[in-house]
Amino acid sequence: MTRILTALMLALMIPIGLAMPAAAQLQVRVDEGNFQPTPLAIPDFEVRGTNAEMAEDIADVVRADLESTGLFDIQNPASFIQKDLSIDVQPRFPDWRIIQTEGLVVGAYEELPDGKIAVSFRLWDVYGGEVMRINGQPGRRLTTTPDNWRRIAHKIADSIYNRLTGEDPYFDTRIVYIAETGPKIDRVKRLAIMDADGANQQYLTPGTNTVLTPRFSPSAQEITYMSYEGGRPRVYLFNIETGRQELLGNFPGMTFAPRFSRDGESVLMTQAQGGNSEIYLMNLQTRQSRRLTDHPAIDTSPSMSPDGRAIVFTSDRGGSPQLYIMNTDGSPRTCPSGGRDVACRITFNKGQYSTPVWSPRGDLVAFTKQLGGRFYIGVIGTDGKGERLLTESYLDEGPDWSPNGRVIVYFRESRPGAGPQLWSVDLSGRNERRMMTQTDASDPAWSPLLQ
């Protein structure tokens, strides 16, 4: 029996050994064309305390986070051979190779004398037969109060994701969105917030005024959005901690389409009056604003590049809504289409383009495209090259990026008359999945990684 297993193991190991030299550790590639999810085992954590249920819940959240990326095949615990895992002891790698696990997470949950909880974990490279160091350490230990248990789980998942893919983490984040209820012709819209995995949903405004297009500040403490409070559409700042709301600016007409600059010191917004919409940049400290665009056409939906030097926006100056890039200081640019201009158009394919959002990495712009009665979420290079459509439906609208620039969240009305729901898709176009919300939901925005 043992011999058969050994033989089987050798047979299994040879091709993998060829594919993965002994020196190279387990590495999950996120951009591979011919994609196969990496098998990952996350057994229940060792329990050093009384609340075994919480230990189980934490492991469940870690599994769900990693599974949601579409990059990992989280293995069924029923297939596990080794049952006596301990965080202090090296696992029996052959037991895990038999079931073709590539990465193994071993965790321990403890209850501390001061009432806090701690979770320790190690990530093992099963075929390499060694521990995978995280920030130079052979494991991590996280401590918090019991009510924060989900955040510990997200941080563990973030560590594992980052270590295996090399990508920045994004699980310990939140999503702000508009919760929609009531009939279509009398919709109630409330500001709502939830963890990125859909937990802890709460409403931030009562629904007495229609609110739209919330966006996070880089500190994740504030939201800027548009509200019809007082019967006039204007841009506000909302402090999540205090619940305090504050009008931004004292513009005639209406203000809308707000978005923070990357440094959080300013807010970009659109001001419309007399049939003309222009983009402004308001410094939050001095409250001084500067007009960036100057054109009788509609100019709206500004989003700033990570280095702050340029903005991408929607304009119909060419006859239909298209995407343009201009320097924040208004100086002329060399346009992808040739020539120098203050604003360069970057979309030239068929269709209408709007809601541009500059990626956190700086190289791409996500957008909504309308063509032939369908709506698409896509990305395009800031040089106007390499347009790729990631999703399509009756109405897909309003993309925003995960803080690591890997995943795009948006809202979808899957068919005429269907209420909007939140969806996410990997930048590769794979792994389209619904984010569950208690009500219909639209205008999602992703927070930065929480502190």
Add this chain to the structure above:
Amino acid sequence: MNTTFKLATAAAVVLTISACASKPEPVEQVQEQAPVEVAEPAPAPAPVQAEPTAPAGPLAGSLEDFRVNVGERVYFDLNGYRLDVDDQEILKRQAAWLSSYPGVRIIVAGNCDERGTREYNLALGERRASIVKDYLVSLGVDPSRIDTISYGKERPIAAGSDEQAWALNRNGFTQIISGATTS
């Protein structure tokens, strides 16, 4: 009215019974008093209100007069913001009506169909509202009487998701804020 009467009587009986369970005698007395109080004032106002208003039509200068006899919405083409001849006719009637009732203030709302993105539609709605306002001003309406607002695609009047509903939802909506005749 009969129902109210009976319910009131029944309620009075029940209340009396439960309140005075140990003394059954006064039940009949209360029963006689209660119907008199409830029934008397109720029938009087109902016929008075109903008869004069129904056949006469909207009162001149009222919200209803504006809605029925003038027209409160103009409709735009897909992605459009130009006023065609029909729209101009409606706006001419609005301007004439507004000159007859100089105390009236209005707000023009610009609305869009659901086949556009939210922020672009907010801008497009503002443009539509401004076009309507500009036209009314060109016909002599004092601009200080006209406010504008954009609802983008947030205030559809037709709930459907078809060409017909979208056409209705692309509109400029003139709403009276104050100054209309009320009685």
